[in-house]
Amino acid sequence: MNLFQLRAFDAVAREGSFTRAAARLFISQPAVTGHIKALEEHYQITLLRRTARRVELTEEGTRLAAITRAMFSLADEAQVMLEANRQLLTGRLEVAADGPHRVMPMLASLRARYPGVTVNLRLGNAQETLAALLSEHADVAVMTEVEPRKGLYLQALSASRICALVPVAHPWAQLSQGIRLKDLDQVIMVLREPHSITRRTFDDACVQAKVNPRVLLELDSREAVTEAVAADLGVGVVSSVEVSHDPRVTAVPILGEGLVNRHMIGCVERRRDLRLIQAFFELAPA
Incomplete structure (x- = not known):
């Protein structure tokens, strides 16, 4: 199943026009026409009736349009959610710490700068905090006296x-x-x-x-x-x-x-470029 063809059909069904569908998708009108033609030919089905003045859905087209509308509405919703997370308008950060005194001011700064981000904080001893980070039950951790190791990224805090x-x-x-x-x-x-x-x-x-x-x-x-x-x-x-x-x-x-x-913030090395983790590291006091 070709999603480009389905997206073109969905746009025409929503707009009732090949021209407006092309504008909606930021592609040319011949490209929209080609996608729908390929879709109809592949499945040996007529989805649209074309007249000189308008485009109408067939019975099969109406049924498919109900499916594609739901499908691409969810895709659009997912994009909105992901974009909001990328801009840190929303999101969830799992934080572990071996004590509250270092981490609480950082969480206060995070809340002030990114009020839509939800934080789950788990407090434990040094071993529990490191274990939570290495098992990826925590995205970031504020720790004390952790030795460098492969796969672990550490940023020093003041001693x-x-x-x-x-x-x-x-x-x-x-x-x-x-x-x-x-x-x-x-x-x-x-x-x-x-x-x-x-x-x-x-x-x-x-x-x-x-x-x-x-x-x-x-x-x-x-x-x-x-x-x-x-x-x-x-x-x-x-x-x-x-x-x-x-x-x-x-x-x-x-x-x-x-x-x-020595105190430090840590995360799993391969996840250090995630935007929300980066934001937490940026809030670390010098």
């Missing part, structure tokens, strides 16, 4: 620093210049689970500096760490981009080697 989280009444709360990593030796601490990127970075730095904090409580969320610190159960650690605005606690920079985390 963050590991801070100590202490109650506001703690003596360190006034040390805005920071504390030394060795000051945490034998200090009672409440930390995230070992799989947390922040925890892993902190542990590695402690090993390198031969610092041995006393980890008496491990928790599965940043919020839980904040509550534990506020209850004076120990000193916590937090990334500088994840500092809570809770008035009960304050974050103090930890000075030492290996206490910086």
